[in-house]
Amino acid sequence: MAAEPSVPLSSCNTLRLTSTAQWFARVESLASLQALLQWAKARDLPVLPLGEGSNVVLQEYLAGLVLQVAMKGIVLQWDDGGQVRLRVASGENWHEFVSWCTERGCYGLENLALIPGSVGAAPVQNIGAYGVEVADRIAGVQAIDIETSEIVYLSSEDCQFSYRSSVFKQKRGRSLIITAVDFHLNRDALINTSYPTLKAALTEAEACHRDVFDAVIKVRSQRLPDPSQTPNVGSFFKNPLVAGSVAKRLGDQFPQLPQYETDSTKIKLSAAWMIDDLGWRGKELNGVAVSEVHSLVLVNRTATSSVAVLSLAGEIQQSVWQKFGVELVLEPEVLGVSDDSSK
Numbered sequence: 001m002a003a004e005p006s007v008p009l010s011s012c013n014t015l016r017l018t019s020t021a022q023w024f025a026r027v028e029s030l031a032s033l034q035a036l037l038q039w040a041k042a043r044d045l046p047v048l049p050l051g052e053g054s055n056v057v058l059q060e061y062l063a064g065l066v067l068q069v070a071m072k073g074i075v076l077q078w079d080d081g082g083q084v085r086l087r088v089a090s091g092e093n094w095h096e097f098v099s100w101c102t103e104r105g106c107y108g109l110e111n112l113a114l115i116p117g118s119v120g121a122a123p124v125q126n127i128g129a130y131g132v133e134v135a136d137r138i139a140g141v142q143a144i145d146i147e148t149s150e151i152v153y154l155s156s157e158d159c160q161f162s163y164r165s166s167v168f169k170q171k172r173g174r175s176l177i178i179t180a181v182d183f184h185l186n187r188d189a190l191i192n193t194s195y196p197t198l199k200a201a202l203t204e205a206e207a208c209h210r211d212v213f214d215a216v217i218k219v220r221s222q223r224l225p226d227p228s229q230t231p232n233v234g235s236f237f238k239n240p241l242v243a244g245s246v247a248k249r250l251g252d253q254f255p256q257l258p259q260y261e262t263d264s265t266k267i268k269l270s271a272a273w274m275i276d277d278l279g280w281r282g283k284e285l286n287g288v289a290v291s292e293v294h295s296l297v298l299v300n301r302t303a304t305s306s307v308a309v310l311s312l313a314g315e316i317q318q319s320v321w322q323k324f325g326v327e328l329v330l331e332p333e334v335l336g337v338s339d340d341s342s343k
């Protein structure tokens, strides 16, 4: 499969921003992925993996070879009647995979239903929702090294999962393209309804896994704009993690600001609450707005360039810093350059 030059990417990102890849190819097999990596290496081109573009802000121009990872397949590795191990190719759609598992009684991922994107991108930011992170169910990750074209295997520990992060966001992991993810699921996994909004949406007193799956879909459909109708990338900011002393100061000053314990010594703060408190909800700047339904989500109404998105994000970051002394970090990856002088 050959790479195509100068390919527009507006249909490859859920913010629907105008962007062009210097070279682009959609890869549907390991063999074509390896061939394309060798082709790029021979030309000294950087390689950038892309899934469904639901967690990226694409700037005007992406130099090098953009590879849309589209390998398909779900393989049952073993099933002992309780534990189930599946190997899932990176190009499978995440929600379709979660539905597939729920229908077949392989449980543990129901709380992550309806998250957009591909299976291969799920470990990158350790997707999470309603009290569950995908790291809890990942046994390991198969990847290919961009430099050597060699296939490598990372255990869950090697992936260094943390809140919305993993080794794939660090320098070492950036040279890897994830080709498949191994999941350990369970036929009698415990149901997690710890998240208050999810609990409230469950009508049955004795909820089963299917009920949780349905409730998550219902809650998400009410609380998040559908990217196919309203371009967005979900939460634009991570919830900040701060030291106990900072949390104490903020607790004294802003008693309503929600704070959550984490597995580490850090305290997680609600970014949405701070953005709401500053009155940002619904505000629009240059065609990009803070969603009316969820203040962590920026929606693209009419903008074509990442500049408009990033300038609204910058204004929000600055105002949060000024009032609360807290740094808001972007959740999506900003890729490429906005200045076409680099062409």
Ligand SMILES: Cc1cc2nc3c(=O)[nH]c(=O)nc-3n(C[C@H](O)[C@H](O)[C@H](O)COP(=O)(O)OP(=O)(O)OC[C@H]3O[C@@H](n4cnc5c(N)ncnc54)[C@H](O)[C@@H]3O)c2cc1C
Pocket: 014, 048, 049, 050, 051, 052, 053, 054, 055, 056, 069, 090, 115, 116, 117, 118, 119, 120, 121, 122, 124, 125, 126, 127, 128, 129, 168, 176, 177, 178, 179, 224, 225, 226, 227, 232, 233, 234, 235, 333
């Ligand atoms: C409406 C909406 C709701 C969302 N809700 C949530 C949520 O609840 N929780 C959550 O965690 N996220 C959420 N997201 C963010 C997004 O859905 C996830 O981050 C998802 O995993 C991105 O998948 P993707 O295939 O679109 O990745 P992309 O956006 O294409 O890529 C994201 C990053 O991963 C890298 N990447 C992609 N594929 C590979 C690969 N095969 N190998 C190596 N690197 C790769 C890319 O280079 C990029 O850096 C939401 C997004 C939207 C639009």
